[in-house]
Amino acid sequence: MTTTSTTAPAGQDDDLVVPRRRPLRWIGIVVAALVLINIAYSFITNPNYGWETVGKYLFDPRIISGLGTTLILTVVGMAIATAIGLLLAVMALSDTRSLRAIASAYVWFFRGTPVLVQLILWFNLAILIPAISIGIPFGPTLWSADTNSLITPWTAAILGLSLNEAAYLCEIIRSGIMSVDRGQTEAAHALGMSRTLTFRRIVLPQALRVIVPPAANEAMGLLKYSSVVSVIALPELLYSGQLIYARTYETIPVLIVVCIWYLVVVSILTWLQGRLERRLGVGFRTTATITDTGRWRRWLSPNH
């Protein structure tokens, strides 16, 4: 017995691994392709979709104005909801028990009741409270107004949507803030940074990484559920479409138009979300570096 091993010099090609065959993957691809072709074929050839009608209504002034309303409700609603949600999140995380209690009561109420009901309540606020006044309780009144003149469909819609959304954003922002390691706050405090500076410059930018994906979900959700404001007769995108097909009975084509616009806006929001996530992810991957360009440029461009 000899131990002279006669390992053949490893041929460069013999040495490569042959990947495992994956027949199921191919079957899956073929099936999916067939289904997609079928759907596309039906889309094109089935006259019930009414593509000419879709074309006719795509830029109809009523649809465009409804789209504008939807965008305003989403953007303004989201902005107000973010401000309130941030305030609530900070309250929920404070050391003061009463502030925590207020925040959790708010979240409990607004998450616990249907937004539809909240909207109707806001719109009919005058029934509950005929006049709104600002002043010192049991003291002089500084300002007052008739509730009916303040609550228009617009103010009711914005109030209802943003106050409801704030409850959800509060929870998202709170979890984002909690995801930041306590050591970050300690290091900032040890450097003499104030609590607000620490929050703004150290904690919030890191929390935003966690906040942005679910918050973008919320924005897209709000975009669509803002259609509930039709109950207080505010014609946003979907309601504008419904008003059209109620008269013309072109239900499917008009709804397709509405969906196309929702999809367009969601696509833009998705793109923005991607840019934002990449921008906020800088430093959390190992190789990235940024260079300073203008403020907004930098905000939107992750690395160049």
Add this chain to the structure above:
Amino acid sequence: MAIAEPLVKLTGIRKRFGRNEVLHGVDLEVDRGEVLCLIGASGSGKSTLLRCINHLESPDAGRVIVGGEHIGYHERHGRRHEMPERLVRAQRAGIGMVFQHFNLFPHLTVLQNITEAPQRVLGMNASEANATAHDLLSRVGLADKASAFPKSLSGGQQQRVAIARGLAMRPQLMLFDEPTSALDPELVGEVLDVMRGLAADGMTMIVVTHEMGFAREVANQVAFMHQGRIVEQGPPSQVLGSPTHERTRGFLSKVL
């Protein structure tokens, strides 16, 4: 020559978490330019004591005096009043702190980590802050890492950046809480080298450490903590070489 006041003077520091008192009256003095190494078993209160010095924890009793100033309290009519946060912050800014887990800001570059506080707390302008930061980075041997992000650095490099970040505030005192405990063994040396350099330059330092070699070589004093008290204190040759207290002997026999 006048008798120099110690830079750091702690008297009777007590600290309670809930009903659990973890510091039972600690006295400690550190002279300007001195290095004090604080040793002791885990849970003996070393971190808490360090955090009382820059008022990250507020002591329940006792006084912390750094550079002649009461930290965290005003003394008026024989009573101590808690200071407004703004004044505490100003005091903290003059005391650097280095943590076991570095705690660099991951979303900022190395340079921004170092310039953030000097610019926003001390009001230094950007060019001055950048120049200082670059100086400090060369001093800790990381001149080429200014635009890197912390994540891309090794633990030893991150800790050196953290030291530079503390030094950028031009502190009169540096606190180190187990600065090398989270590091791979081969990276400990580079951090200790930087600290050695600092000591040689005359920085006053209080270092919580398990590196007995470093303590023996660099420290002017070693203090051994046990269950919330300093039970033995003196020059390293004495405390580490011929400890008189039984607890110290027990501890040293485990770590040496």
